[in-house]
Amino acid sequence: MTFFSNIWRNEKSREIIVQIIVLFFLGWFISWLVMNVNANFEALGKDISFEFLFIPAGYDINQYLIDYDSRDSHLRAGIVGLLNTGLVAFFGIILATVLGIALGIIRLSKNWLASKIAYWYVEFTRNVPILLHILLWHGIIINTLPHPRKAISLGEVTFLSNRGFYIPKPLAESGIELIYLFLVVAIIFSIFFAKYCKKKQDLTGIQYPVFWINFSVICFMPLIAFFLSGMPISLEIPALKGFNFRGGMHMSPELAALTFALGIYTAAFIAEIVRAGILAIDKGQTEAAESIGLKPSKVMNLVILPQARRVIIPPLTSQYLNLTKNSSLAIAIGYMDLVATLGGISLNQTGREMETMLIVMLIYLSVSLSISAFMNWYNSKVKLVGR
Amino acid sequence: MKKNKNKSLKPVIQIKEMHKWFGNFHVLKNITLGVNQGERIVICGPSGSGKSTLIRCINRLEVHQKGDIIVNNVELTGDLKNLEAIRSDVGMVFQSFNLFPHLTVLENCTLAPIWVKKLPKKEAEELAMELLTRVKIPEQALKYPGQLSGGQQQRVAIARSLCMQPKIMLFDEPTSALDPEMIKEVLDTMIELAQTGMTMLVVTHEMGFAKKVADSVIFMDEGEIIEQNDPKNFFNNPKNDRTKLFLSQILNH
Amino acid sequence: MKTKMLLAGVTAGVMFAGSVLASTLDDVRARGKLNCIINTGLAGFAAPDDKGNWTGFDVDFCRAVAAATLGDADKVNYTTATGKTRFTKLAAGEGEILSRNTTWTFSRDVDLSQTFIGVNYYDGQGFMVPKSLGVKSAKGLDGASVCIQTGTTTELNLAEYFKGNNIKYNPVPIETNAEAQELYKAGRCDVYTTDASGLYATMMSFDNPSDHMVLPEIVSKEPLGPVVRHGDDQWADIVSWVLRAMMAAEEKGITSKNVKELAAKDNKDKEINRLLGKDPLQGLSKLGLSADWAVNVISQVGNYQESFEKHLFPLTIKRGMNALYRDGGLHYIPPIK
């Protein structure tokens, strides 16, 4: 008896006992779940098997980044969906970042009117559910843009219609290698030039407009190569054939609506993050920087932004993550992302709810875990050294 | 001030060959110290010398890794019952007061007596008012800590510890966070407390206080007890060079 | 203090809806209501009117089962489901019947462990196009954008048909009929494909139905019918005989108007007597139904023809395959003996 009471009274052994009890209950709970699943599956005559992944999916997908045909497997359909998720997340993140930073800066502008407009824009967008944004944008695109036969054309090469946006597609011909080569050379040159200038400045104090020089080198070198090698890029121009445009690059209305909705919705949050990040920098920092004679642009670049970045990037990353997760609402307008293919039609055709949802969840989970791992790494890297 | 000569020689704190590390850093080295009931000990030393850590080990806010600490005949180990007993016998006052900002002054004082000592609420409140009167701020009882000055807050913190009716009081630089004009009111409270015969361990740089109250002064440096002496000898003819250097630095500015 | 209140909230939040250990019929009787899973909105089959009452051909069948089991056709709770969620909702016990234009296929019957109790509507997948498109046959749809309602057999039929005819198309998958309609009308797709009944229903909802046409090709067999869970034969029998009773009533000329009168007198046709409870029907007690079950169904809901005319004629759907066998259709009712 005293032995047990001694164990219980000791700090360390009490911790261990509590943990063992927790583990025991956890094990019991999990086995209870497994037993239930077994019993239910037996009653329904179901089993758990991933073989369905390798049988033909049987359905078509309207947008695929890798070759896909209705005779390909469910697995491949899932991969097509995953790539589509990645695509819309990529576009959405670019749009959200650009728009969000612009809005955040306008919110801080000294111009009362512009700042108010940005304020109301942010409030309107972020207080309306993302699903409604998606549906509204989809509705606007398909209801206001014309039928392909009456498509709005920009210079007869780019077309807007309710079937989406068509732009010319660059096609590589022989001789394209020279352009790649020049591009690589330009990039290598820029890196060395930047290093050289940094060294030069450290030694002599002379400053060069490094950014502009490198920018023009990277832009013009491939352009020169393009003409030197006899213009080896041709454009495939979309043309109306039968019911739709064919050829060129195509952005479907669903992809466009999803990109706009996700981008615009997330931009509202990013704007707030950017604003808060800049405001979080103590006013004394600006005053101190100005008092040692730095120009306003240098104050921003050398003092405010490096500090604001530290505040901004972690919440920004979680917004990117939210955007990616929200892209799963694609299912509402028929964009074929991961949830709509593997977790939608495949699930429905095969009746394998357990297996498909497990795969879908694990994929999202691994994406978000790797992003938070990155974020932790970044945080520890930029953490202010303090006592 | 007249020193209390008739102290019993009953030891209340015994520390034997105690060591402590923070990671690889050896903060306390071979500390041996005995404190008798009613004794007042002042601990001083340069910052980072381990003096705070030492007194925090006495109520196990820090866990020592080697050696023994015996408080009130109870050894400090992982045993939770012993720990509870020791903690309700040892009061502590912190540099940054650590009052609970969401509770009133009175609630700060009655929280632990009610929940740890299981006193009836009425009794606890009476006791608290009595002690608040003793530290001369009974009229602030219903205010929140945020509404008080630093000196007042520290006096509340002392009253809060006393409400547990401790046998030993630990003070961890109680005046370092205060504006100069408030230091006196806190020191006065502590001197009054000393007159009641409370066993006290005080980490402080207030040498005036040490001269006036202390039975013995300990000088620590780099985790070791360098010198222990009665205040007269400690200030007038310190034996160790490091003590001399330290005293010359803090007394001659 | 606060935590305590919140805990109280949790207790209130945990609400059990009873268990289904008893037989389905006992469950329904104990509850006093039938739970029926229907479409989220398909004109003619299931759609709420402005007052919030669900009406339609599929809804009528739910009402008929409620009339037979509970004696009151209004004692139905409707649960809506999309094409994707309907089977899981049925399996999860959210309804006793799935009455949502569901195609009877092998794998659904066998692999998904459900019981199809009969066919109440013979259908087939067709294509609707605007007349202005100038297409006369599904073979001329090369390169078209096709709106498909997902969660059905439709996308498989379509892929198979177009693949077989070597036609390229651009699928636009849609969750519900309402959305598909929107997209088709907005010109997002050139073609809308689903069961022909759905196409007619959709077409009739347009401002100018005559501007659109259903192409002659029917690319699949879609026998639609109510579904129940595997494992309760008594319940499956009840549901399937309610359906047959409605059709038998049409065959025998029993309508909601004359059913009371026929039930009161002794008819020459003994089958009418048995159906309406005048003469004993062997084994009826095994089903757990009262003798006047069919009277309740017919008087409160009507026979098959009445339901069809009320809900589907306005959509210009003809009886066609859905006529009784004697009228050249496919509905052939086993004898009520």
Place this chain on the structure above:
Amino acid sequence: MSEKIYKPGSYPDLPPPPGTVGLYGWIRQNLFSSISNSSLTIISVVLLYYLIDGIIGWFFLNAVFDAESKIACRKIDDGACWAVITRRVGQFVYGFYPEAERWRIDITFLTMFLAFAPLLYPDIPKRKWLLYFSAFYPFFAFVLIMGGYFGLQKIEYSLFGGFMLTVILGVCGIVCSLPLGILLALGRQSNLTVVKTLSVCFIEFMRGVPLITLLFVASSMLNYFLPPGTNFSILVRVIIMFTFFSAAYIAEVIRGGIQAIPKGQYEAADALGMNYWQKTRFITLPQALKISIPGIVNTFIGLYKDTTLVVVIGLLDPLGIGRAALADTKWNGLSTETYLFVALFFFVSCFAMSRYSLWLENKLNTDKK
């Protein structure tokens, strides 16, 4: 130059230079302080003009507020056809809840504000009495909405819909997730490795997957994990999922609050001899929760907006009601009006809540001094 002796207060107050105060000064400073600023102002004004011009016409001037059907609407004018809303406003608010019983919902929601007031406004008079009411409110609301007791007609879950469903899902979700979130936050801060790992796994899982997949699980798979024969209504299953989902987010918010508490607070409590649960109850939670309230409100706003996702699994929230209305032959094709109306509803309620959260944040900031 005669020497002037300066006496404090003898110098007169002069008016400020012209053009720096008053309306004119304000306009000059805030709209036309520089060339770039002025051009920004002009661009904004032009943008606003076109926006407002187009919107007002479509929304109000050319809009039709009541008509038999969409066709009837179009015969009257070519703006928005709000008749789809006005004709079905009852459905949008109450779903299919029987018309004769709708007063029960009205009372429940009106008293809800009374129940929440003492929690949301700490300075409210008679707070203590109101708190008793808040504690009692869940039972009150449950009985009133569901019926079946005290002679109230029993109402089935499947009749719930519209904004009422949104509010029920949101409020139940947040109320149930708070205690769970608190436990998870404490678990994540715990010294016990097992407890900590479990909490972290749960939180990261819930935050890592899209809500829509959790709703699929609720609608199609939750029953597989329960003993055969257990049958929850879909509403309860969805609330369970919402609870888990927002508990993970709330746990992170509260963890932030816990981490903001200075270490000295725990040391003081330790020195007074308090044990873990006493520290948690008297020191950690009161302080952490107070700091976290704005974050919790923001989580609630997110959850509230996310309730629209239930339309994907076939529940009839306002969006679902709207889509059902669009399926009606009479109203087919009025999606913009329907969606905008629902969007407006969400905007108004979420904006109000975010203003509250902002007010609270400012109040807490001033409290801290």
